[in-house]
Amino acid sequence: MIDLPTGNMIAQAAHLMGDPARANMLAALIGGEALTAGELASHAGITPQTASGHLAKLLDGRLVTAERQGRHRYFRLASPSVAQALEGLMALSQMPLAAPVKRHGPRDEAMRWARTCYDHMAGRLAVEITATLEQRGLLHRSEGVGVLSDEGHRFFCDFGIDLATTHRPKRPVCRMCLDWSERRPHMAGRLGTALLTRTIELGWVMRTPNSRTLKITPAGHRGFADMIGRALTPS
Known part of the structure; x- marks a missing residue:
């Protein structure tokens, strides 16, 4: 039998992953890349302001981490366990992996x-x-x-x-x-x-x-x- 605290934690993680915009943002990070809030907003089809609110919740829920480098703040999945959970949900829902995001860095x-x-x-x-x-x-x-x-x-x-x-x-x-x-x-x-x-x-x-x-x-x-x-x- 699952105790109450464990059940609550599962429900909280499921709630965070269950929102379509947040799910798309998490899926964009599943490849291990770090993306900016603007890039994640574009991938999820939402405004940067809305993305900021979602990212704050994902940070609070410890599903993503953030690091600042130069002028930008980059987000990535908090651990391989988060990626495994996402892949499991994708398999259950027969949801295809997220489309590759735009390549970054030099063209050369x-x-x-x-x-x-x-x-x-x-x-x-x-x-x-x-x-x-x-x-x-x-x-x-x-x-x-x-x-x-x-x-x-x-x-x-x-x-x-x-x-x-x-x-x-x-x-x-x-x-x-x-x-x-x-x-x-x-x-x-x-x-x-x-x-x-x-x-x-x-x-x-x-x-x-x-x-x-x-x-x-x-x-x-x-x-x-x-x-x-x-x-x-x-x-």
Whole structure:
């Protein structure tokens, strides 16, 4: 038998997901991307003002989280459990997955694939590296900061990165930076900088003159495939 507090929590979550506008907004986030309130309003077919009210309720219900980067505030699903619940509801209702939202970031495919973001690597490749490290338990996120496990430290030492000897020790070891085009996090901080520097040293990556685009060499394609566990090519 479900106790009363548990039943109330289920009812509250179901109520939040059950509103058509909120359901469309949540469905737009199911792919893991982070979207602005304006983008979510467009996807749900409502005004930005109405979207703000719905987002406030979703935040209070802990179904979404928000983070500010620059001038914009981005929203994403609060956890994989929320995505699983949405997929379950879609299956029950035979509701198709949400149509893909408009692509973001640079139009240049090479820049979408790999580029510099200040002093670290960004783009799909950087996001996939970060996701792989998380999946293997080498890195985990805590309040916007990436924390390496002991195995993670050994992994990067073997790769030629000793974070104890990197410059600017007061700078965070790893800060999670929301990727402009992928809308998922990549690594910044001392670790992000060291990774870019090391891959350039290895000849895996080459800077492009007068551009943020990074060129991945044949050696880099092989090396990153070994690091990630699968081959990746620009889409």
